[in-house]
Amino acid sequence: GAVVSQHPSWVICKSGTSVKIECRSLDFQATTMFWYRQFPKQSLMLMATSNEGSKATYEQGVEKDKFLINHASLTLSTLTVTSAHPEDSSFYICSAREDRTRGAFFGQGTRLTVV
Amino acid sequence: AQSVTQPDIHITVSEGASLELRCNYSYGATPYLFWYVQSPGQGLQLLLKYFSGDTLVQGIKGFEAEFKRSQSSFNLRKPSVHWSDAAEYFCAVGPPQGAQKLVFGQGTRLTINP
Numbered sequence A: 001g002a003v004v005s006q007h008p009s010w011v012i013c014k015s016g017t018s019v020k021i022e023c024r025s026l027d028f029q030a031t032t033m034f035w036y037r038q039f040p041k042q043s044l045m046l047m048a049t050s051n052e053g054s055k056a057t058y059e060q061g062v063e064k065d066k067f068l069i070n071h072a073s074l075t076l077s078t079l080t081v082t083s084a085h086p087e088d089s090s091f092y093i094c095s096a097r098e099d100r101t102r103g104a105f106f107g108q109g110t111r112l113t114v115v
Numbered sequence B: 001a002q003s004v005t006q007p008d009i010h011i012t013v014s015e016g017a018s019l020e021l022r023c024n025y026s027y028g029a030t031p032y033l034f035w036y037v038q039s040p041g042q043g044l045q046l047l048l049k050y051f052s053g054d055t056l057v058q059g060i061k062g063f064e065a066e067f068k069r070s071q072s073s074f075n076l077r078k079p080s081v082h083w084s085d086a087a088e089y090f091c092a093v094g095p096p097q098g099a100q101k102l103v104f105g106q107g108t109r110l111t112i113n114p
Helices: none
Strands: A004-007 A010-013 A019-025 A032-038 A044-051 A067-073 A076-081 A090-098 A103-106 A110-114 B003-005 B010-014 B019-021 B024-026 B032-038 B044-050 B056-058 B064-068 B073-078 B087-094 B108-113
Touching (some): A004 A090, A019 A032, A019 A090, A032 A076, A103 B044, B010 B019, B024 B073, B032 B064, B044 B064, B044 B073, B073 B087
Antiparallel strands (some): A004 A019, A019 A076, A032 A044, A067 A076, A090 A103, A090 A110, B003 B024, B019 B073, B032 B044, B056 B064, B064 B073, B087 B108
16 A cells, blocks of 8 residues: 655754654655644644645645745655744644545654754 | 534443444535544554445445435444554545545544453
């Protein structure tokens, strides 16, 4: 089946620094990828839609300058949390849309802790 | 507005018992429907999906789901649960075409009693 790899699986960073999270589709091309945020014991909230070769589309309330998304190839999207603060601590999950099956496959998630 | 409701936040069943997790949705058109499972600290694994055709969908790990248009429901079932099924289950809906911008339900946490 389709595999999406997300890296790193966890990261601890200091306040004010930036953190980059990678999302790769390993065995299929993904024109579109999605970034979600999940708070403890809650559901997933869509942050942005990432399209290869174009600017990401952000959901209402998501700061695009804080959460930078780059989708430079058909298999890689990155999310950079800039000037991280403790309130950015969360579980971030990406998904990739497989065009052939129209399925959405998820990475294993990244636990970000900002101290 | 699009929404997904999973009425049960937490369900406990005994190993070997049958399971049904409820999912109701509100969507302007016929949506694509998904069930995902999430183990603690992990990403989401797709159990099954429904786009069209037979309204009873078979998925992995012995799960199935039935789409009932009249009830706007897509309930997940399993005849006999295993201890390894303990996890969080999410129902999600997406648009019939185009990018899959999914809307998730709140999730149902499943606990299995030995």
